[in-house]
Structure formats: structure tokens, C-alpha cells
Amino acid sequence: MRAWLGFLTASHLLEHEIERQLKRDGGLSHGEFEVLVRLDWAEGHRMRMSDLAREAMVSKSRLTYQVAGLEKDGLVRRRPCDADRRAVWAELTDKGAAALARVRPGHRAVVRELLIEQLSDDELEVLGEALNRVAERLRERSRQRRR
């Protein structure tokens, strides 16, 4: 119960701080930032919309909306996929990579300062282990539901 309340509170407030920093430093929402990060991670800096939605944990409609916005600002480019004509590649542009480079240091600083540095090495270890297990369990669950 105490753990749950702490989790709930920490995630709300941390989310708020992160949103703040990203908006201030680069005019991005956290969701948009996550999209850019996943694209940056990906092979060739591009992903298909569905995969991107799944990885960034957003609904398909929300991703459509977000990518539309990012495309309007020139941070992402959309192009048809030859292999599957239903699919669409979302691709990080140079401008997108630059925007990412601009906000990332501040983002890392916020996460470090507010989460990481508050924890001892042992706690960090336990937290990482435990929360990834929880996340994995949750991913399984939503996978099950999809069938």
C-alpha cells in the first residue's frame, strides 16, 4: 500500500517535471519525445507506425496525431513502405535528430536529479530488476488480451 502510493505519487510528479522540462527546452510533449527517442534507437532511424506505437506505448490514433504534428514541424518524415503497402515508415529527419540532441541533456539531468540520485546503488539495482519484471508481466497481459 505504501509502495503503491509512493509509486503513484512519484510517477505523477515525475511525469509533470519531465513534461515541463521538455516543453521548456524544446517545445516537445513527453509523448513526442518518446517517439523521437524510439526512432533514434531504431535501425535506419525509422520504424513502422504499428511497431512505434507498441514500443512507445501509445494508441494507434494517438500516434497518428503525434506524428502528424512532428511531421508538420519537420522533425519526422513519413514515407510509404514498399514491402507492405498498408504500412508507413516514420523516419527521423536531421532536424528531428537535432531537436532530440537539444533536449536530451536536460531530460537526462531531470531524470538523474529527481530519480536516480535519490536512490542508493542497491536501491537502484532492486528497482531496476523489480520494475522491469513488473513491466514484463504487464506486457504479457496486454499481449494475451490481443488474442
Add this chain to the structure above:
Amino acid sequence: MRAWLGFLTASHLLEHEIERQLKRDGGLSHGEFEVLVRLDWAEGHRMRMSDLAREAMVSKSRLTYQVAGLEKDGLVRRRPCDADRRAVWAELTDKGAAALARVRPGHRAVVRELLIEQLSDDELEVLGEALNRVAERLRERSRQRRR
């Protein structure tokens, strides 16, 4: 980094599951549920809007909107505050308490099953301790900003 990613993922997905359960069992959003819970906890099952907003971690305008909705459904009643005529009491109605009673078991079950039961006693202990410390640090920060 691993800890942060786990935290982010777990909080997103858990939020999603909770939203789902509450909507299904009682037509409530997680935000509305939090409001009702705080009112239930409070002395006389009522709180002033500002305090409620702060505790439930929602903006004032959002709370106004949410309480308006809850009032329309008869789960909450609003009444003027005699001591301070700017202030408004938000008060849990019997119907609101009933709605809460209806969804709570399912809510608890979800949190237990997806978070608590995934963790060992030690992990739970560490998590509670660590995350409450993080939350406290974050509360301080937003308090500082207010000045």
C-alpha cells in the same frame, strides 16, 4: 537507465490497466476515482477544492471539471464554505461512497496482482521506502516553485 525505463514502462502500462478496470467496473476514470478516494479518507468525507486538487495531484481547472461531472452523477455534492466564502466544500455523497465500494475491490485486486504480487517482501520494502523518498523530493520541488 534500466531502472528508469522499467519505471516508465511499468507506470504507463499499470495506469492503462487501472483505467480499464475502473471504467469497466464503475464507469470511472482513474482521476475521478482518486478524487473519490481522497474524499473518503477526509474528515467528514469532504475537502476544499484546493486541498483536494493538491492531494489528488490535479490542476485546479481539471478538478473543477471532474467534480462537475461527479456532481452531475450524484457522487459528489458541492456546498459553500461558511468560514471562507471563496472556498467550496466537495463532499462525498452516499451514492459516491457506494460507487467507491463497488469499484474498490477490483481496483485493489489489479494493483495486488500486477504490482504487489510480482515483488518479494524485500523488494516491496525497498520500493516503498525509495519511491516515497523520491515523491517527497518531488513535492518539495513543486512547493519551492510555488514561491
Add this chain to the structure above:
DNA sequence: CATAGTTCGTTCGGATTTGAACTAACCGTC
């Protein structure tokens, strides 16, 4: 090749959320 069932991404309408005004009421000080 047909055809039934899936998956892809978008669109739509409505609900929700945000932040910046705004009004009314409070408080301390003169």
C-alpha cells in the same frame, strides 16, 4: 483464384486537459 479473417493506419465525434485570464473574497498593514 476466391474468400474469410487479420492487420495497417487514418478518421471521426466526443470527451478530457491545459494554461491563461477572470471574479470574488481574504489578509496584513497603514
Add this chain to the structure above:
DNA sequence: GACGGTTAGTTCAAATCCGAACGAACTATG
């Protein structure tokens, strides 16, 4: 009591978000 500075809660327009429904394209099976 009158004034400036705060605080409580609401309102508004704009931005964002959701889930259901959709058309188009894929796949497996006969």
C-alpha cells in the same frame, strides 16, 4: 476602513486524447 498583494474557484478557447469504425491491403486455406 482602505489599499495592495494573495488565494479560491471558475471559465474559456485551444490543444490533446480516446475508442470505435473504416477502407485498404495482407495472409492463409481450401
